Amino acid sequence: MRSYFRLKSTPEKGRHKAYLQILEGEYAFRLDSGVQPPFETYKNATKELQNIIQFCLQNNKSLRARGSLWSLSTAAVTDGRLIDTKALVLVFEVPQALVNPVYTGNAKKLRFVECGNSVAHLNDSLFADGLSIKASGSNDGQTIAGALSTGTHGSAYKFGAMQEMVVGLHLITGPNKHVYLQRHSLPVMQDGFAKSMGAEFKQDDTMFNAALVSFGSFGIIHGIMIETRSLFALNAVRFIYPYDDTLKTAISTSDPTLIPLPPEAHAVNVDQPYHFEIFLNPNEGAPPNEAIVLLMYETPYDAATYVPPQWNGGESGMGASGLNIMGAIVGNIPSPLNQLAVPFLNSQVKDEFAPYYKRAIIRDLFRGEKTPEKTKTLACGIGMSIANAIEAMDIVFNTYKNNDIVLPLILSFRFVKGTQALLGFTHFDQTAVLEIDALNTTETREFLYQIWHALDSANIPFTLHWGKFNAYLTPSRVRERFGNNVVDQWIASRHRLLDDANVRQLFNNSFMTQLGLAS
Numbered sequence: 306m307r308s309y310f311r312l313k314s315t316p317e318k319g320r321h322k323a324y325l326q327i328l329e330g331e332y333a334f335r336l337d338s339g340v341q342p343p344f345e346t347y348k349n350a351t352k353e354l355q356n357i358i359q360f361c362l363q364n365n366k367s368l369r370a371r372g373s374l375w376s377l378s379t380a381a382v383t384d385g386r387l388i389d390t391k392a393l394v395l396v397f398e399v400p401q402a403l404v405n406p407v408y409t410g411n412a413k414k415l416r417f418v419e420c421g422n423s424v425a426h427l428n429d430s431l432f433a434d435g436l437s438i439k440a441s442g443s444n445d446g447q448t449i450a451g452a453l454s455t456g457t458h459g460s461a462y463k464f465g466a467m468q469e470m471v472v473g474l475h476l477i478t479g480p481n482k483h484v485y486l487q488r489h490s491l492p493v494m495q496d497g498f499a500k501s502m503g504a505e506f507k508q509d510d511t512m513f514n515a516a517l518v519s520f521g522s523f524g525i526i527h528g529i530m531i532e533t534r535s536l537f538a539l540n541a542v543r544f545i546y547p548y549d550d551t552l553k554t555a556i557s558t559s560d561p562t563l564i565p566l567p568p569e570a571h572a573v574n575v576d577q578p579y580h581f582e583i584f585l586n587p588n589e590g591a592p593p594n595e596a597i598v599l600l601m602y603e604t605p606y607d608a609a610t611y612v613p614p615q616w617n618g619g620e621s622g623m624g625a626s627g628l629n630i631m632g633a634i635v636g637n638i639p640s641p642l643n644q645l646a647v648p649f650l651n652s653q654v655k656d657e658f659a660p661y662y663k664r665a666i667i668r669d670l671f672r673g674e675k676t677p678e679k680t681k682t683l684a685c686g687i688g689m690s691i692a693n694a695i696e697a698m699d700i701v702f703n704t705y706k707n708n709d710i711v712l713p714l715i716l717s718f719r720f721v722k723g724t725q726a727l728l729g730f731t732h733f734d735q736t737a738v739l740e741i742d743a744l745n746t747t748e749t750r751e752f753l754y755q756i757w758h759a760l761d762s763a764n765i766p767f768t769l770h771w772g773k774f775n776a777y778l779t780p781s782r783v784r785e786r787f788g789n790n791v792v793d794q795w796i797a798s799r800h801r802l803l804d805d806a807n808v809r810q811l812f813n814n815s816f817m818t819q820l821g822l823a824s
């Protein structure tokens with residue numbers, strides 16, 4: 306047996322001390338000893354996960370798989386038992402004979418990935434094969450299952466969020482039941498693949514799109530089939546640019562090519578834009594005169610000449626988001642924070658956002674986080690149509706100005722192509738994610754409530770990142786944002802996959818109840 310149970314005598318706090326959750330304890334797995342062939346090890350882990358479900362059912366314990374606990378909401382916790390999946394890190398090439406002949410993608414680039422692989426581990430594993438993930442968040446500490454379960458995104462605005470890479474899910478849905486699920490409209494594997502692991506084979510678009518973003522409530526995601534691509538490099542340019550009409554048009558049309566690059570990057574080929582992100586510091590002015598722009602353009606990867614950019618592991622990575630930046634400067638933020646302290650605060654932000662021009666692959670861009678262990682940071686991702694982005698940002702600025710209080714926060718936009726996941730919060734055709742990253746204080750939380758209410762008053766439809774601060778969500782607000790039809794389809798899919806009411810109950814938690822999705 307690789308799994309064991311450990312009691313938890315202190316409440317779980319989550320990363321960045323986002324919450325306190327009392328729980329009984331958690332199961333964990335020992336790393337694979339390599340004694341058995343990897344696929345046998347995988348199948349044994351499936352069985353062990355089923356035994357855990359069985360035990361929790363018999364003993365009336367709630368259960369939930371968790372990744373790195375990077376979620377700043379309570380999506381990943383429960384009052385019963387968790388499963389720490391971080392030692393489940395196998396990565397498989399796919400048996401070519403079991404790929405569906407109608408699959409038009411490159412079968413050699415498919416990978417079947419065990420749930421607990423961190424993005425960093427997966428990046429390394431793919432790199433060894435000359436491959437890359439297609440999209441990443443700003444850092445690489447999340448697990449692959451955890452990342453897709455809340456809809457983690459970067460700013461791959463022509464591709465989408467991380468779950469868009471996924472073309473198959475191996476879900477453990479009961480003590481005696483597990484399924485391999487893929488879209489009916491995208492048949493990647495044949496049923497022989499499901500059989501090879503003893504799973505039921507299901508092909509259903511609605512069920513698949515429901516399970517993709519399902520925050521741990523569709524059972525345990527044990528394996529994930531992803532499409533990868535050949536390694537590619539990105540010309541990454543961070544620079545200061547006026548917050549003017551050109552930039553606003555780029556935002557409202559999600560077209561970074563409208564923004565001229567700084568002189569040092571003039572030679573960059575802009576035919577294949579990849580990443581589009583902007584940061585605005587409201588303490589420089591609401592609105593500020595200038596924005597910090599981070600653009601990345603694709604360029605071929607050449608193994609012979611590629612030199613990873615130098616990076617001190619204790620620093621923020623080059624793809625650092627607003628959350629990283631707030632975490633990085635937290636120790637230097639003056640207290641009390643008042644107008645006198647603003648110039649110093651702004652100089653700290655400027656330092657962390659220093660301009661650069663580098664060429665690197667995803668693995669070397671989206672990584673390190675500098676936030677000290679004890680820091681309480683607050684992050685919120687507000688998904689909306691790009692058409693509403695500027696108006697929404699104006700609302701944020703006006704609210705900030707009217708409050709007349711200095712807050713330690715940074716604003717940003719990341720742009721994400723719309724997702725097919727039923728409850729993907731990046732579901733607008735072209736989604737602008739307005740991010741408010743801050744220290745976690747009573748005042749910053751209050752500010753977020755003001756913004757949410759103000760956006761609703763202005764009739765701007767918006768969603769909230771499931772893995773970030775989203776306490777505004779209630780059952781009716783979830784239904785308003787996604788529509789009754791979509792929410793009902795999601796719930797019905799859960800019932801079809803988890804057809805035993807006791808198993809569904811096992812995988813409910815208070816987060817699900819808060820959202821009106823526990824059933």
Ligand SMILES: Cc1cc2nc3c(=O)[nH]c(=O)nc-3n(C[C@H](O)[C@H](O)[C@H](O)COP(=O)(O)OP(=O)(O)OC[C@H]3O[C@@H](n4cnc5c(N)ncnc54)[C@H](O)[C@@H]3O)c2cc1C
Pocket residue numbers: 320321369370371372373374375376377380381382390420421441442443444446447448449450451452453454455456457458459519520521522524525526527626628629674770771772773
């Ligand atoms: C420093 C930092 C940077 C971040 N950057 C970004 C970013 O750039 N973009 C972005 O969108 N978000 C970002 N986030 C949010 C983060 O990516 C998400 O909250 C993500 O879900 C966390 O992944 P995790 O592995 O820690 O999963 P957890 O937080 O542990 O779990 C997330 C959800 O996945 C479920 N889950 C995990 N494993 C399984 C499994 N095997 N089976 C079933 N369910 C499972 C859990 O139950 C939970 O509901 C960031 C957070 C931090 C702290």
